[in-house]
Amino acid sequence: MTRIRIRSLVVTLVGLLIASAIPLLGGGHPAAASDNGQSIRPAMGWSSWSFVRRWPTEAKIKAQADALVSSGLKDQGFVYVNLDDFWQKCDADGFVVDSYGRWTVDSAKFPSGIKALADYIHSKGLKFGFYVTPGIAKNAVTKNTPIEGTSYHAKDIADTSKTEKNYNCKNMYYIDYGKPGAQEFVNSWAKQFASWGVDYLKIDGVGSQDIPDVRAWDKALRATGRPINYALSNNLPIAEASTWRQLANSWRTQGDVECYCGPGSNGSGYPLTDWSHVSARFTSAANWQQYAGPGGWNDLDSLEIGNGDQVGLTADQRRSHFTLWAMAGSPLLLGTDLTKLDSVDKAMLTNDRLIGVDQDGVAAKRIVNSGVRQVWSKKEKSGDYVVALFNTGTSGNSTVSVNWSQVGFTGSGDVTDLWSGSDKGTITDSYSATLRPGETRLIRVTPQG
Template identity: 85%
Template sequence: MRHLRAVLLALAGVLIAGAIPLLTAPPAAASGNGQSIRPAMGWSSWSFVRRWPTEDKIKAQADALVSSGLDRHGFVYVNLDDFYQKCDSNGFVVDSYGRWTVDSAKFPSGIKALADYVHSKGLKFGFYVTPGIAKNAVLKNTPIEGTSYHAADIADTSTLEKNYNCKNMYYIDYTKPGAQEFVNSWARQFASWGVDYLKIDGVGSQDIPDVRAWDKALRATGRPINYALSNNLAIADAPTWRSLANSWRTQGDVECYCGSGPNGSGYPLTDWSHVTTRFTSAANWQQYAGPGGWNDLDSLEIGNGDQAGLTADQRRSQFTLWSMAGAPLLLGTDLTQLDPVDAAMLTNDRLIAVDQDGYAAKRIVSSGVNQVWSKREDSGDYVVALFNTGTTGSSTATVDWSQVGFTGSGQVTDLWSGADKGTVADTYSATLRPGEARLIRVAPLGTRTVRYQAEQAGITSGSTVDTDHPGFTGTGFVNTANAAGAYVEWTVDSAAARNASVAIRYANGSTVGRPMDVTVNGTVVSANRAFNGTGSWDTWAASTLTVPLKAGANTIRVTATTANGAPNVDALDRS
């Protein structure tokens, strides 16, 4: 059962996921570190635990993630956020190499032991840091591990970095020798503890050198670590965030800080206004989301019923928006007190599949309290969400299928209930309560474009499915063997015998063409077809041609005709 997430991802590539983005251009290049091919799912300590994390509290949430069965639906990260550190009057207490020390009163067994416990549950462990170097490291002039340099050699003491806990973090001057090595040493420590996910918080545009240094350091550890940036990052730098990290917070905190406890802790955790502001940011950032890099809308406050600050309708709407946006699903609630209504929401695999399909939806209607979002899936189906974002009064949201991307009629399924809603022609409407959403899948009844992913195709021995060149769709691309005869072969369905348009999506970063024969059912229909250079291995293009298909299953193969082999192959679209 713990492999359900992998099954969902496979289904996402074959059946229901992977919308062909409604974009004028592909997303900016992702980091290509092989992480977060789909948005992360799990739990984070900040919303509920807030400033008082302890070893026992984190273990209890990990236990609840498993006992509730949420792990079997893909919620696998257990992320320890801020306030695990030890502070004194000068800021963070540091170890002999200038790195933060853990408060042993809160975590008597240490972080490695906690990560080991989380791993023993079949889960992944997340951790937290902010940019810069601690003042105490500079005051003590601690050595940088493995080098002849010291903290004072790399610190810019003229200004302080943003930090939400102990403060007193100096900027690092990355022009100085030893600067990258300091971050490397910290990353090695985290990797040795078993960290699987690292959130670097307090990031602004001025911290791009830190973001780049941490990206380099995490890769150098050799450990797969999902790399998240926070918070309220500048959209002007979105291509940079995407090139370096696996997710980035598009706004400030979703928490309202309006609880009755210290610093606004306790219930409620959030309110509807903190959720509805995400609609605009999700729309504005949509073009930057894709495999390997996602727009983070912050914690999903579902799990503790109405006391979290949202009604049941509003909680379903939050989940619907996050899923349509392809946002990380990181729960912020107390999983040891899981509300049964919320448990049913969170284990709805139809919603999870929408989040995990590898694409972010586009907003196509925004009129008063009514919004409509849409994305097309590899199967040729569309997922459509309609929202009433208001707080009073019902409202009817309406969308024409032509706005969604097709004309005529479609077969509609309600994804929250799973109910078949029959055939709907031309226009769809839903009268929604305040804060309510309707999420549907629409299967057009006419001709539609279907995407067949290369990683789900047959490939030659010696070819591999890779993720290191960003911009692919699905869960990877095929890197064929460098030899004549290397091929990718799809089984493509057609309802009737006809001539169909197919587009082969590929990248060729070399300076020479990599021609291929295109065969359909064993017959060459385009011999030695040109697949010329695309400028880089991160730049994807499409070669489109018309091919004869018979009714039923067809075999379409592309075969390299030179010793250079084929280009990298991402997918085949059939119209």
């Protein structure tokens, strides 16, 4: 617990430095990071989508929160419990809305309401995450509901000529932010979420056309006075990367990591993912690397570790999955069933050295990309280098090599294997490892002389 308290102190200090525009870690970014003080380090926790999918309930979310605590994952820094989509109530015309045109909670799934659920999560020393998409519901426009605290109504701000992307009830009209009352509508929704105890908000279905919504929600969340980590999803265009970085704390760089290849409806159930969906992240992580840093991170999607091989990945592939996410500085949001935590996977997830790589505030660069052989490297503030070697193939061993000059120094370095913690001694000029299909080697190198 001492380590967690120290980390919290460091996060607070770094947040103050960013807000004061004091440069950190020497990185030159294309745009300043969001200065809302959130996600100075990548968020860590659990999200409902991968495993719970379209059937979240109050009991299921509480069970995962309990498991975060009882497993010891909370003490490792996994503190967010994020309720994703399908918490809402729908009718034939889309989302059922309240008296101010905002989505209503499906009381059959959440009989105690969202605030009570958030209160329960907070009582465990955890944080509560929630979900929304851009726009205003068709039912709000049909009923012409008033906008809270104003003389305006839903019809005053809705652009009914086009509909937003939505994955559940659909029927979401665009908002015309040139109209009076538009920002106030988003403000009222953000204020409601804040009153419920939301600590993290994912806005999904975002594209370039939704930049006005992203700006409006950023402004609205700040106005609540509650610290709320602001996440964008999914498959955001890299052409707008500087905008996402300026407005939000994380942004999904690709579509879903889930394979939707399970036996249940809509591809639910195990397997949750497969190697092709994970390995596709190597290129996007490389392309987006320059935009990551304190206050804003490239989100590679859920971390599908916790339930052993049944998730759709071998143990080697799961270690590579975690290693890539850590090297990229991605949020670590588990997508598995934590009430049935596999012992092998628990050892992976509680590896302080791996978590430290993710939380060091630096996103690694890819320095070798040759067939199935990849090498990534980053220099930490201490002057040490963290280097990851991968065999991304699905058959055959491969020897992966890197020269220290490619990493960023010359001569020799003291090497530590970060997965095992073993000291590999002093190694001169280069490093090589023969890796099984899907295997990784993650090392820390302290240059000598």
